Amino acid sequence: MKFEAFRKSIRLSKEDISRSLLEENRDRIKIKKEKVAVRNLVKILDAALAISNAKGFASMSLRDLSSEAGLSMGALYSYISSKEELLDMIQQQGRTVVARIMSENLSGINEPAEKLQKAIQAHLYLSEVLQPWFYFSYMETKNLPREAHRKAIESELFTEGIFADIIEAGMAKGVFRQVDPRLSAALIKAMLQDWYLKRWKYERRKVTVEEYGEFLMDLVLSYILVSD
Amino acid sequence: MKFEAFRKSIRLSKEDISRSLLEENRDRIKIKKEKVAVRNLVKILDAALAISNAKGFASMSLRDLSSEAGLSMGALYSYISSKEELLDMIQQQGRTVVARIMSENLSGINEPAEKLQKAIQAHLYLSEVLQPWFYFSYMETKNLPREAHRKAIESELFTEGIFADIIEAGMAKGVFRQVDPRLSAALIKAMLQDWYLKRWKYERRKVTVEEYGEFLMDLVLSYILVSD
DNA sequence: CATAAACGAACGGTCGTTCGGTTTTTTCCG
DNA sequence: CGGAAAAAACCGAACGACCGTTCGTTTATG
Structure with a gap:
């Protein structure tokens, strides 16, 4: 099988991944509405991986993360309860x-x-x-x-x-x-x-x-x- | 060749490595006497590698390093001029x-x-x-x-x-x-x-x-x- | 006693985290 | 349908802890 065929066959969108992640952490995430939560989780995870892979998770400040994800510090903490938990x-x-x-x-x-x-x-x-x-x-x-x-x-x-x-x-x-x-x-x-x-x-x-x-x-x- | 034979053949003691490192950085290291400098460089490098490999260089504070190496903060800065330089x-x-x-x-x-x-x-x-x-x-x-x-x-x-x-x-x-x-x-x-x-x-x-x-x-x- | 080395408190800055207030969205009743 | 009340989401200044780095002082050496 070619790569493209594989990629399509597994159907893994960022939204799907974030949605299942949301379901497994319903208790910790303070946001009620799924649509809003999924949209912002995608942004947070994308940003976290991008920054971490560029300079390491330990060197990523939550201020970096909040600005890259387009959320305030306060909003960020509605999705994660600590950096370690992220x-x-x-x-x-x-x-x-x-x-x-x-x-x-x-x-x-x-x-x-x-x-x-x-x-x-x-x-x-x-x-x-x-x-x-x-x-x-x-x-x-x-x-x-x-x-x-x-x-x-x-x-x-x-x-x-x-x-x-x-x-x-x-x-x-x-x-x-x-x-x-x-x-x-x-x-x-x-x-x-x-x-x-x-x-x-x-x-x-x-x-x-x-x-x-x-x-x-x-x-x-x-x-x-x-x-x- | 067996590993032990190889290890002996290359003659790489920590002291030798620290000594050549000292020579290449004479200008940046403030300690004058080679014997003292080499002894403490060995301790600093050992400690730095141990801590970094356990929890990452970014997460190693210089207070961690100074206590693990057995030197004060001030003494440490006689051997390195900054964390990045280390x-x-x-x-x-x-x-x-x-x-x-x-x-x-x-x-x-x-x-x-x-x-x-x-x-x-x-x-x-x-x-x-x-x-x-x-x-x-x-x-x-x-x-x-x-x-x-x-x-x-x-x-x-x-x-x-x-x-x-x-x-x-x-x-x-x-x-x-x-x-x-x-x-x-x-x-x-x-x-x-x-x-x-x-x-x-x-x-x-x-x-x-x-x-x-x-x-x-x-x-x-x-x-x-x-x-x- | 002079020089080298070691010390550790102190400084400004950044970190993770919190929280009282503001804005946006949803709900609901006249 | 309209707009006020309620709920949800978002905001960012503020807090204490800890960071890398400095420097005046003390201790060791020869």
């Missing part, structure tokens, strides 16, 4: 989306090589759609409070586990070579991460996400497929 | 070491496969010796002031270029498959980075740096060597 919200929002999309894209596929390819592609394309979130999530993990930090690590290991499980299944079926599944999965993740962490590099070189995906797939399969 | 100093210190060690380890090797292996090993082992610096350097790049940021990117591309050049030479000699050298180099770097960025993961799984190196080498060579 961090939590952003992380939580992305994690659920990633888990959902990955499982949707992998269910029903049984052939290991095909499933591995699909998993790589889905993760890569999703990280392209949600690049600001992926970047943010990677860079700010260590600044999370204890419990949120634990969840972030759990989520990282969960994603890695998806790849490791596929590799193990392929080895059991005899279509993959005997390799270390955990280490292989870790390195696949590392290569997937480079796409959203070093995007400036690939943009400059005019490498498209499809080209990157094909290249990565070629490398992984040449390592893992049994050579006859 | 950031610069740390970056600069590591960059020169990396460039030197890489070139020392690669000079005189002509066989591409051997050279590629040596380059991967040297980079991996060096990142193990200087793990706090590598981690810091990766995470704080985007917070650097303009000029320092440019240098950091230049250095990243330089290292990538080392790998790309070796791959190109191997392709020209016919010992490597025809692949995209830049993309291959980028992905090798991405996998090297995972070692020092996700160290907690590998430590927990009791993966040694030697095992990681062998695994990575196997993956890269199985992709890049011509199959006969």
